[in-house]
Amino acid sequence: MEQFIFYPLSLMCIVFAVGVIVNTSPISSAVSLIGMMLGLAGLFVLLNAHLMAILQVLVYAGAIMVLFMFVIMLLNLKGDDEDWKMRGKNVLLASLSGVFVVTLLFKIFGDGFSTNIGKPAVLPETFGTTAAVGELLFTDFVLPFEVASILLLVAMIGAVVLAKTKLN
């Protein structure tokens, strides 16, 4: 039953991910990226991680991508922009990401298929609920959580300083 949802969703993710690379206009690429993120959110739901799925939609697909779109519209980027066309010719970036992808695939095919995958673990009743995730964040993972929030605060202050035209 789960597989009837899993495979279409995965296919949707892959199609949209390819769409991000192949599309010539920046806005269409951004729309494809949103589609891919929505597919990912669906996969999170399949894994019983409802909170993660909603945050994926709310933060990535909702907030961050709107800002992407806003910047694209503000700069009025069109598909025939010179810099945008040049992106295919960045050899260093292309080869680096190629190496990365090949290693990843090698690892997946090497390890993933040789290990014997047993039955999935039985989930506790509260798995993936807001309360359970919140409790974990404030007990076992409180240090990384606080570090991440300080990092975000620093980034926020940095953005404000950069945006200020006059500095006293």
Added chain:
Amino acid sequence: MLLDFFITLLKVLFVLGVTVGFFAPILTWVERKQSAIMQDRIGANRADILGFRALGLFHIMADGLKMFTKEDFIPRGANPVLHTLSPIVALIPAIITFTVVPFGGVYDLFGKEVNLVIADLDVGLLFVFAIASIATYGYVIAGWSSNNNWSLLGSMRTTAQMISYEVTMGLTIIGVLMVYESMKLTEIGAAQESFFDWGIFLQPLGFIMFLTASIAENKRIPFDAPEAESELVAGYFTEYSGLKFGMFFMAEFIEMVTISAIVTILFFGAWHIPFITTASLLSLFDFLGTTGSNLVVMLIHVGVFFTKVVFFIWFQMTIRWTLPRFRYDQIMDLGWKILLPLSLANILVTGLILI
């Protein structure tokens, strides 16, 4: 299993019927009629069938007929795929939001517990916001894909405005979550049985800010800078005609219903009647038996809930025909310099009181 499916199907049909089938068309008429009354005009009364006018109610049919038969126009240089996609992206989220909105409590019908909500998600309130943030794209892409400068300006204003007010909205509901200690809309509704537990008494500032932010999210006057007829022709939907325009129109009205429903649940006691508890209401109809009394109470609660929703729709329309449009920079100032600090202060004060 089959029974559960059937019950869910009934609830879905009910919600669709109420939002798309009843509220969306009837509100187009109500808005005209209310504006006419407020401005001392007679208002929509021209459409008639054989001389019979029915208070102008036939205008709904005339509108629908016009939208169905009008030419669907895509301007030259526009992106046809995105141009067609955006009204759908704008309309669907407005309807989907209703999946987590409870329109009544839990009732014992024929020995089966019926919860009057389509999906009682653990992340309830966050779901509403996640779906609402997807709706933004409908308006953003609409302007961009039209290949029209007015539309593009409208879209940019929409993006800026919706991002700004989403922040305030998100922060205001944190106060509500702190008070009721749940994100499930059903639990928040159930917690407001006693009159003085209503959100408006526990979170008065939160109520005002949430309502303001949600009207701004819906881009209605006084926050309608994104469409601003006098400046941008019609903003992001300048280049839309026929049913695509109709979908934007419907999205606005359905969103109005959604906002009213959410405000009712968070701040106005959901389906509860002041000073009358569900238990006392049940005992009043005790002579009808368990199922009978539950059924009557259910109908009363659904009626009460939608009465409150109608009140808030009326309230939003009154605001729309009372205030002039704010300037764009005033909207931004209100969002970032007044509402944002106030909502942060609200969280702080709520936390201090709760401790």
